Amino acid sequence: MEGKMKAAVFKDIENIVVEERDIPECPRDGMLVKVVACGICGGDVRNYHNGLKDGIKNQIMGHEIAGVVVETDNTVTRFKPGDRVALAPDVSCGQCWYCKRGLVNLCLSHRMLGTHFPGGYAQYIALPSDVMHRGFIEKIPDGMSFDHAAFAETASAVIACQKYNDVSLGDTVVIIGDGPVGCLHIEVARARGAKKVIMVGMDKLELAESFGADYLFKNTDQEKVKASVLELTDGIGADIVICAVPSVAVQEQALEMVRKRGRVVIYGGVAKTKQTAQLNSNLIHYNEIMVLGAFSYPATGLADALSAIHSGKIHAEKYISAHVPLEGVVGGMELVSSGKALKVIIDPWLK
Known part of the structure; x- marks a missing residue:
């Protein structure tokens, strides 16, 4: 051509x-x-x-x-x-x-x-x-717009992350990060049966409100956020904390909010100049916390996301x-x- x-x-x-x-x-x-x-x-x-x-x-x-x-x-x-x-x-x-x-x-x-x-x-x-x-x-499935089909790539990795980490019925999930990825984690956690979804964010919380988190906290005072999460979980902590913002400070914060034998998921890479976090190894050791990475998706990833959008489990238009x-x-x-x-x-x- x-x-x-x-x-x-x-x-x-x-x-x-x-x-x-x-x-x-x-x-x-x-x-x-x-x-x-x-x-x-x-x-x-x-x-x-x-x-x-x-x-x-x-x-x-x-x-x-x-x-x-x-x-x-x-x-x-x-x-x-x-x-x-x-x-x-x-x-x-x-x-x-x-x-x-x-x-x-x-x-x-x-x-x-x-x-x-x-x-x-x-x-x-x-x-x-x-x-x-x-x-x-x-x-692209019949009836799906090009905009929604382009958005499926973003959803692919979120779906794969929660499947790999087995988010399931009854879980309390904390999502740190109020961008599109954080909002997708709300929708996917809901679709997988999470009991309580808590979002911690900064400048997009107003935009994130419509996605159905049970609680939204502004991350200006980390100690206050930690206390709120512990209060909402009877002092135990969340089953899983997903770091959906590229910040090592958030990764360090997540360990303070997850329960014993819970999971902290590092989702998304940080800038090369800021890639070293100082995680509290005693918390990981004594509380048997699992810290995992989540990157990209399996061979079915894009097809899975297109299906989730087409079926209305993910609302791309929002x-x-x-x-x-x-x-x-x-x-x-x-x-x-x-x-x-x-x-x-x-x-x-x-x-």
Whole structure:
């Protein structure tokens, strides 16, 4: 397919430029997709300020993608032009120790759309053979909007996290972080049968109110928050505390609010310059607390999230606060950072 397209290109730290580029050719064993919606992820904001993994520059960012197939190589049989598709970023190698055991999110050669491959901050995206065979591409269910399909990537990791940590009937769950991920943890915990859901946040608590937490606390006084959680749990602490904000201080705080033999989940990476937490090892030891990480999702992750949104267990419409054109990418990131929006969607065709 010949012609020109617009793309928002990450040149360097805090430098994104909208450029006119050639529409990429349909790759061998791959396909070309017209991007209709691409979400701005908290990870994108962090990368904008700190740089892409491996020092990559001059790259098209964006990995929460929904669009329409416009061209396929003649070897591709799973998709055809006109199919509506949702994309998630992870691309595994299929050969390492983890991939052979189905743990594709832990792949030793893990790559991502928007970092190692051009992403969705553009009007078109080419999906090469590696992405077709070892990436995440799913057909969008009938009746689902492109916006909601793009949001499914965000939901995928939340669903996988709570499944892995067995959030279940009767649990008391504390979620620290009031962004879209924190709000998703509320909805997923409810769907899995949690008895009591407590959110601890800062600047988006007003936006988070509608998601059904039993209690919301502003995290300006950590001792007061800790006392409130203990009071609500008869002095025992929560069954599980999910750190849904990239802060080592929050990870340290979580240990003070979880019960003996409870779980603290570190969800989401922090900036490379702030990646060392000082966890109270005596609390972990004497209280037999489990501290776990949660990253990405299994091979069924994107399909699971699309199903949860399609069935109404997750209400994607409540998260999407604004749409911006490619020229508004940085402004969209500022909306997210300032707490004025939960999820901002880029419409590459918006003028």
